[in-house]
Amino acid sequence: MFRPIAILDSGLGGLTILKSLYKILPLETYVYLADQKNCPYGERKKEEIESLSQKACQYLLKFKPKIIVIACNTITTESISDLREKFKGVSFVGVVPPVKLAVKKTKTGHFIILSTKATQKGDYLKSLIKDYASSFRVYSLSGSGLVKLIESGQIKDKEIEKLLEKRLSKALKDEKIDTLATGCTHYPLVKKQILAFFNKRGKQISFIEPGTAVANQVKRILAQKKLLVSKKQGKNILYTTLKRNNLRSLISNFGFKMMIKEVKY
Numbered sequence: 001m002f003r004p005i006a007i008l009d010s011g012l013g014g015l016t017i018l019k020s021l022y023k024i025l026p027l028e029t030y031v032y033l034a035d036q037k038n039c040p041y042g043e044r045k046k047e048e049i050e051s052l053s054q055k056a057c058q059y060l061l062k063f064k065p066k067i068i069v070i071a072c073n074t075i076t077t078e079s080i081s082d083l084r085e086k087f088k089g090v091s092f093v094g095v096v097p098p099v100k101l102a103v104k105k106t107k108t109g110h111f112i113i114l115s116t117k118a119t120q121k122g123d124y125l126k127s128l129i130k131d132y133a134s135s136f137r138v139y140s141l142s143g144s145g146l147v148k149l150i151e152s153g154q155i156k157d158k159e160i161e162k163l164l165e166k167r168l169s170k171a172l173k174d175e176k177i178d179t180l181a182t183g184c185t186h187y188p189l190v191k192k193q194i195l196a197f198f199n200k201r202g203k204q205i206s207f208i209e210p211g212t213a214v215a216n217q218v219k220r221i222l223a224q225k226k227l228l229v230s231k232k233q234g235k236n237i238l239y240t241t242l243k244r245n246n247l248r249s250l251i252s253n254f255g256f257k258m259m260i261k262e263v264k265y
């Protein structure tokens with residue numbers, strides 16, 4: 001039996017990571033689980049995030065994945081150590097806010113990290129900033145509300161702009177901001193709106209997303225374990241705990257094919 005690469009997110013944000021995986025490892029088979037019924041995780045307490053992600057990983061294990069990619073900053077920063085402890089022997093790769101990439105990219109030393117409420121308030125991101133960006137002017141802000149708008153399936157530019165105005169207000173006074181790092185995998189789905197928001201205010205910013213770095217790391221681990229395939233073995237499937245109408249068109253926008261199935265576990 002072939003072993004897929006499993007991907008987990010609270011919703012559709014992980015597709016922005018799958019896009020990079022698909023580009024770098026096109027022959028692999030992907031099983032994606034979107035817990036859309038319980039999304040957003042970023043508005044939940046740590047204990048809830050731990051319990052929901054444990055249940056989701058338990059479900060994914062039935063596919064005997066060779067690796068589980070936690071394509072969600074909120075799950076990674078709040079509960080990946082708990083998952084590693086609970087599922088010993090399972091290989092996990094997570095995604096964390098790309099602070100190191102932002103540090104490399106910024107020219108002024110002033111940048112924004114935009115993440116969910118849980119990630120922004122959590123200890124993980126705070127120590128990441130302390131360890132790698134203590135001499136930089138970092139605005140660590142929450143994009144609370146954005147995930148809900150994105151998941152609703154109708155991305156309305158005006159609503160996104162209104163929300164960004166509120167969430168980014170602290171940083172907007174700083175003329176030197178030149179970079180925005182996305183600490184939530186959903187946010188690249190509204191990259192266009194975020195860039196337009198800054199353009200309108202006369203600013204060009206570098207938009208940092210971690211997809212390529214995560215995909216390269218997965219490739220490295222699988223190569224090391226000699227688990228990479230040389231031909232396609234199965235169908236890519238997206239399992240969701242809440243099926244929405246917009247799913248198919250969103251997936252086709254990414255340029256890949258996936259079967260969609262609703263699941264209860």
Ligand code: DGL
Nearest residue numbers: 013040041042073074185
């Ligand atoms: N896409 C997720 C992240 O990277 C979580 C979004 C949410 O459920 O709040 O944080």
